[in-house]
Structure formats: C-alpha cells, structure tokens
C-alpha cells in the first residue's frame with residue numbers, strides 16, 4: 001500500500017527530508033542545518049548552500065527512510081520544493097527528486113514552499129478551521145493571506161522590501177547580538193523597555209509591509225546615541241514590528257471574518273508575537289493556530305503534507321525551479 | 331555479465347548523454363539535434379533507453395562529469411546521477427572534465443594538451459594533460475595560466491577562454507565515445523559510491 005509522501009525541502013540553507021502521511025502524521029524527519037557553513041559570511045552564501053545540499057541530500061533521505069522503515073514501494077509520491085528560494089539550492093532538490101522518481105517509479109510533485117508553510121500548522125494534528133487568515137513571518141517571507149479551504153489562497157499583502165526575519169537579523173547585527181538574530185533580539189527585548197518610539201511603517205495602510213525604513217531608523221538612532229541600552233533598543237524594535245504585524249492581522253480578521261488565525265514561519269517562535277496574537281484572537285472570538293516551534297522553520301514535513309493537497313487536486317507543476325514563485329501559483 | 335553504462339556530461343553548459351553496452355556506445359544524444367543540450371535528463375535518458383530497447387533497471391553504472399566548468403549545471407547533473415544511482419542501487423562515478431577534454435585532444439596529437447576554462451573573474455581553471463593523464467591543474471588568475479602556456483613549445487588547446495596571442499581552443503566538450511574511454515580506466519566501486527563536483531575556490 002502506497003500511503004506515504006517523501007517531502008524534500010532545499011529552498012534555502014537547510015536540507016530537510018520527511019515521511020508524511022495524509023493525516024499529517026510525521027513518521028520521520030531529518031534536517032541538516034548549514035548554519036556553520038554560512039556563519040562566517042553573516043548570511044546565506046548561495047554557492048556554498050547548493051554544495052552542502054548536494055552532500056547532505058541522499059544520506060538524509062536514506063536516514064529518514066530507514067528510521068520510518070519505509071521502502072520506495074510504500075511511497076505514494078515524492079514532493080519537492082520548486083520555489084520560491086535560491087535557484088542553486090532548489091535545483092539540487094529538484095534534480096535529486098526527479099532521479100529518485102525515475103529510478104523508483106514514484107510520481108514527483110514540484111511544491112510551492114509557501115504552501116508548505118501554510119500547511120505546517122496541521123502537522124501531527126488538524127488545527128486549522130476554515131476560512132482562515134494566515135500570516136507567514138520568517139527570515140525569507142512576510143505575507144498575509146486568506147484561505148477559504150486548504151487549497152484556495154488569496155494573497156492579501158506581502159513585503160515591499162525586507163522580511164521581518166531579515167530585519168531582525170540585521171538589527172541584531174547592529175546591536176552586536178549575533179546570529180540567529182530572532183531569538184537574541186526577543187531575549188534582549190524581554191529584559192528591556194520599549195522607551196523609544198520607532199516608526200510603524202505602513203501600519204495604517206492595507207496589507208503590504210515595509211521593514212527597511214524601520215531598520216534604518218534603528219541604525220540612525222544607534223549612530224546618534226551609541227550609549228543606547230541594547231535591551232531597550234531591542235524592546236523598542238520588537239514593539240514596532242509587532243505593532244505592525246498585529247495591526248495587519250487584525251485588519252484581515254475584521255475584513256475576512258475567519259474562524260481561525262494562523263501564524264507560521266520562524267518569527268512565529270517569538271513569545272511576544274505569540275502573546276500579541278493570542279490577545280487579538282481572544283478579542284475577536286476566533287481560534288489561534290500556532291504550529292509547534294519545530295514546524296515553524298523550513299522543513300521537509302510541511303512540503304510532504306502540502307504534497308497531499310496537490311495529489312488530491314491532481315495538479316502536477318513542472319520541476320523547473322521558480323525562485324520568485326508567488327503564493328497564488330501552485 | 332553485460333554492462334549497460336549511463337554517461338552524462340554537463341560542465342560545458344551543453345548536456346550530452348550516452349548509453350554504452352560493454353565497450354560500445356549505443357546511444358549518443360549529441361547525434362540528435364532535438365536532444366543535444368536538453369536539461370531534461372529524465373526524458374533524454376528515457377528516449378535513449380527506448381531507442382536501444384532497454385529498461386532502466388538494466389543500467390549497471392553511471393559516469394558523470396564533475397567539472398570544473400559551469401557550477402550550477404555540473405551540480406544538477408551530479409545530483410541527478412547520484413539520485414539515479416541511489417534509486418537503482420548502482421554506483422555513480424565522477425569523471426573530471428579535464429580528463430575528458432585532455433583525452434579528447436590527446437587522441438589527435440602527441441603534444442601536451444592545455445585546458446583552460448572560465449571561472450569567476452579574474453580566475454580560470456587551467457590544466458595540462460600529457461602522457462595520458464592530467465599532469466597539472468590549478469584554479470588561478472588568467473595571467474598565471476598565460477605564463478604557463480608561454481613556456482610550452484608546442485601544445486593543443488581545449489576549453490572556452492580566448493587569449494590574445496594564443497591559439498583559440500579547439501574543443502570544449504568530449505564525445506561520449508571519449509567519455510566511455512575515460513570511464514573504462516576506472517575500477518567500478520561499490521554500489522553506494524556517489525560523485526561530487528570538483529570544489530572550486532570561491533572568490
């Protein structure tokens with residue numbers, strides 16, 4: 001019986017592979033982080049990322065299949081990220097998946113990474129009630145969308161420049177907090193007080209985001225006042241980010257009248273964000289869906305679960321990498 | 331036992347695939363203009379297998395070009411070859427592009443073969459192939475390669491870098507027949523052997 005999907009995620013700097021059943025249960029997952037490879041560059045170095053994927057991908061697939069005790073004959077399909085992401089990294093996943101599909105005689109589906117993030121909330125447990133509003137906040141993406149069912153998405157808005165995660169990382173670097181920036185800033189913010197009134201870019205306009213101005217005003221402030229407390233600066237920055245994110249989420253909740261609000265992506269791990277969104281959903285009497293933190297960052301399980309949607313719909317996109325793939329294209 | 335070998339060359343940017351039974355090439359995608367250069371490795375391989383009346387699971391080994399050359403395309407070729415070797419439980423063996431190019435020209439001349447391929451500016455990949463093997467290789471600045479070449483009395487040249495005062499490269503790709511010849515020099519390793527691209531110094 002072919003009842004599992006092999007999910008492969010290589011869009012950025014983590015090689016992640018999982019075996020996932022249609023109900024979202026995860027039989028096994030392995031993620032090989034490239035954190036150490038890129039640390040010296042202060043960001044992801046694309047050439048090194050694709051090389052590291054090439055070295056890690058087959059041993060990771062082998063490990064996961066061994067751990068889940070699954071053979072190619074148990075696989076209904078292979079799902080692999082086709083975009084958005086770094087082209088060199090995407091190509092390693094896609095070429096490998098293409099070859100495995102051919103060698104094993106198992107169909108392969110090119111999956112939209114953003115749809116994977118949306119589905120991460122239902123891994124291991126069905127949490128979403130539709131219609132839903134989803135906010136994806138991570139190092140690579142910032143967007144808000146309306147979901148009438150697991151397949152039908154309407155993008156409400158995305159970022160015009162930096163993602164939230166990127167601005168967290170950049171501000172962390174300015175403050176000498178090191179990488180990864182998110183947890184470091186969150187921790188410093190907890191110790192500090194948001195005494196500084198930083199701008200809230202585009203807070204009162206529609207659903208689009210812009211974080212580069214906020215980052216620049218932090219830079220200007222540090223330059224003028226080098227004595228500023230790192231904790232207070234972090235607290236002020238986090239307060240400004242959250243203010244914008246929560247305002248946009250609330251606007252979407254009022255307009256779309258969803259049954260649930262979903263927060264996914266690496267920044268969803270922020271305790272301040274979780275608290276703010278909990279209050280918002282309480283005020284509006286809807287449910288808040290937050291995936292466990294282990295599913296919040298890029299992983300093969302979310303790609304595996306999204307693959308089941310493509311199988312059900314009979315939609316099989318090509319395996320050509322799409323670095324700028326949008327949410328609305330499968 | 332009959333050997334059915336799959337050969338994949340990518341690093342010059344124009345992928346070519348071949349199939350060989352024992353010592354004979356029986357399919358060469360370069361001889362079909364509609365297949366030459368295709369990056370859809372799966373469908374070209376399927377076409378090849380169909381044309382010789384063989385099944386995929388009859389493949390016994392895979393040889394793949396590991397560069398140096400086009401970074402992205404070499405890696406996708408290696409990823410495909412490794413994935414296929416893994417899925418079929420057969421070995422995937424890497425062949426350095428400079429062995430392929432050197433062998434290609436060495437068949438036509440007794441002179442040493444100079445190989446020079448583009449790398450990220452101002453660097454090139456430079457090699458000298460003589461007496462049947464790659465005697466020298468370095469990732470160096472173009473000017474250093476030029477000095478090496480000027481020291482040679484006579485030479486043939488392969489690659490994709492045109493240098494003033496030096497003969498233009500004659501070829502930048504080996505034939506599938508040459509690739510098979512180079513492959514035959516390799517002992518066949520375990521079925522879990524995989525190939526990795528030649529690591530290029532990052533500038």
Ligand SMILES: [Zn+2]
Pocket residue numbers: 113117138140141297298
């Ligand atoms: Zn992501």
